[in-house]
Amino acid sequence: MPGIARGPGGAGTPRYLPVSEHGLIGDLRSAALVGTNGTIDWYCCTRFDAPSVFASLLDAEKGGSFELAPDVPTRTKQFYFPDTNVLITRFIADDGVGEIQDFMPITDDSREADRHRLIRRVVCVRGSLPFRAYVAPRFDYGAQPHTVRTEHGCPVFESPSLTLALTSSVAFETDGRDVWSLFKLHEGETAVFALDRIGGDVEPRACPRSEAADLFEATVRYWRQWLSQSRYRGRWREMVHRSALTLKLLTYAPTGAIVAAPTTSLPEQIGGERNWDYRYVWIRDAAFCVYALLRLGFTDEARSFMQFLTERIRRADDGTAPLQILYGIDGRCELPERELPHLEGYLGSAPVRVGNQAVDQLQLDIYGALIDSIYLYDKWGEPISSAHWDTVCHLVDWVCGNWDQPDEGIWETRGGRKNFLYSRLMCWVAIERAIRVARRRGLPADLLRWSRTRDTIYFRIMQRGWSNERNAFVQHEDGSVLDASVLMMPLAKFISPTDPKWLSTLDALGEELVSDSLVYRYDPQASPDGLQGEEGTFSICSFWYVEALTRAGRLDDARLAFEKMLTYANHLGLYAEEIGRTGEQNGNFPQAFTHLALISAAFNLDRALG
Structure with missing residues (x-):
């Protein structure tokens, strides 16, 4: 716990600065x-x-x-x-x-x-x-x-x-x-x-x-030349550009990979065990990063990442998933997780971990995030190649045959696999976006099978992902637990942002998971995730909430929630993964996922405000 540092000249210095400092x-x-x-x-x-x-x-x-x-x-x-x-x-x-x-x-x-x-x-x-x-x-x-x-x-x-x-x-x-x-x-x-x-x-x-x-002048010149490519001229230019600069800092130039965060084991709860190594490439996070960077005009980064992903895809005949959920920055597949017991952890938060055993999890939503980013790259960047299209077809065919498996979900729970709504939603996105590309470009595809599977997933979500008891879409099929990941439903264009079912879901989320614009992922007491302790609010969910309010036409609420979220950034405009009860930043820092969600929320809110 906090004490005094004893390095030369260091007496009286706190042993641990706040993460946000x-x-x-x-x-x-x-x-x-x-x-x-x-x-x-x-x-x-x-x-x-x-x-x-x-x-x-x-x-x-x-x-x-x-x-x-x-x-x-x-x-x-x-x-x-x-x-x-x-x-x-x-x-x-x-x-x-x-x-x-x-x-x-x-x-x-x-x-x-x-x-x-x-x-x-x-x-x-x-x-x-x-x-x-x-x-x-x-x-x-x-x-x-x-x-x-x-x-x-x-x-x-x-x-x-x-x-x-x-x-x-x-x-x-x-x-x-x-x-x-x-x-x-x-x-x-x-x-x-x-x-x-x-x-x-x-x-x-x-x-x-x-x-x-x-070298100082050359480094300044490099960053300013890079940022000059940005097309964003909206209200929150300084925060958006700081987020873009941060995402670029988290890019590994030799491969184009984008790490989730540059740190390991910064705790989600001080003294707790939710301490993970984020110095790797999560397909989901990086695909969303491509979306954010494309929105701003940074096509080179998107191109490099697309190449990285294409090289990772397996074409096994045994039904094996064609993608892992995360990779090393050099593309390696093995990321064995181990603990470092000789390190006490930030403010005594042990264990300190390196590696990440989530690499072995099944998370079906990554295919939707990936193919959505390919769709956007084809639309805003440059037309994808025939080889890339072959890869997309391989992925979509696999999703059509495997979308209804239970999985660990977006939050990488360690409490057993479930039929998570978010995973179903993003499988729908994977197929729907591929159909769009095929039709717009006239590319060959098994459109009959794809369309039939897409519609089957839609009806499955509407029937079993909806809770009459809660009058809301819920975390997993036939359940009653609310989950902030469903905020992606209108953002992914699965449901109209003004659909009565969606508006009642938005209200339910606001009542149960939102606290002063800050959004919790879910209630771990109601939905055990296999880990001890509490966690803070998830900043990416808070920015998703802003965007959902924006798309629902609740612009005053959206703008207030967004402005409040900006006050939780640190003095440099950086965000960790979570925000604690008293406003402190917790978790690995800075986190790419949060900054890409800020860019998306700012872009859409600014456009809606006119």
Whole structure:
């Protein structure tokens, strides 16, 4: 539980910052979280799902961190350099003002990309300030020992699996394991720190002040050029563009994969066991990301992801599902889940997990999310190829033969398979969207079988997914539990947003699952999910609720709910997976699913308001 950090100059610092007190930086291969106190307390080098180097977010003592801050009491502010993913942390003291500029250069040169350079520029902008730096990596989630040696005047941290070099414009001391420096800057002076992965073809290389300044400008230029492709000009441009920049940060450039979040095991409930590894590609999340990015005009990302998905699809003859629900960012299928008992977890929330055994689950809804994104790509991006169409036909034929199986559902419950309405709904979407593409493009398809199955699913949902007792659509067939996933019914164009049955469902959800615009997924007491403890409201569901209100014509309610949701973002406009009872952000951070839902809700609400 919260105590006091004891690193040099760190006495009196809380052991764990709130999750929301962080910003994200990255190089489209890996990412780091930087706290408002100037500490990097999460960083996986060389890729999103690599073992951590800094993980004090999961164990303040054993996880490792890169502290950098004034050595005097300060007030702090943090913001992104406008229209970029370059993070600025400002420190305001009695005798001066300083700032840290944190970024990871984006490079297409494979050799330099393998460097995975992380740059921290310290600038004294007023007066003078003493600073302290304390670099304490802990390799392989804190499980591997390491040593420090000096090479060309630079500390080199060496472990069996990874070697990092720290180049700096200030001198360091070392105890053979960690390094630290105390230095003072006067107005206009700058110090530079660069942390590089070295080995193989990548040699240690200094990062002088001039090169750091050039890389800063190049990184700013990259992000601004990328964002300039956006077509969004609506009311919430700043929040929408921040969400787009975040989704881009969560993209693994070598394959086009989009991770669900850059972190693992940040708890859905403090002290609870709902702690999962999200550093992988969920088909559902990534397909929705394609929708959001296409809406804004980012077609390259959609094209890369489509290629990634096509390469993942199996064509087995034994009835095996053609897709897993998640993959590694390199496309690998095996993601064994294990616990790291030597780490205490964020605020004592154990277990800390790496890997994710949900990879073995059956979740039928992913086919609807995927084929809907293919339909939208064909409509807004570029016409899909004949090879892609063959793949779509293979998927739809499989769905036609398997849609009525029970599964674990969108929420990946570990309480047994059920006939979830959302899974049925998205199977309907998979077939319906494929029919649209076939008819618009004149492509060959078994339209008779597809149409018959689509209609069978429709009637099954209307008959067995509807509860006369609740006067609402419910979580699973012949049940009575409400579930926020049914908010997708009008969004997926399954039912009219003003249909009386839908409006009564919307009212029921509002009464039971909505709290001040925040939406719970379901009541785990009424529908046991195989896990202990409570959870917060799910931010993606809150944005779905905004969009459902919008489509129902309840624009005043929708706008108020949306504006309220914006107040739950952190100071940078970032969202974790959930929001707790007192407004705190819980779960892995930041979460792609939430940001793509924000984009969709903003786009549709803005259009409806005119």
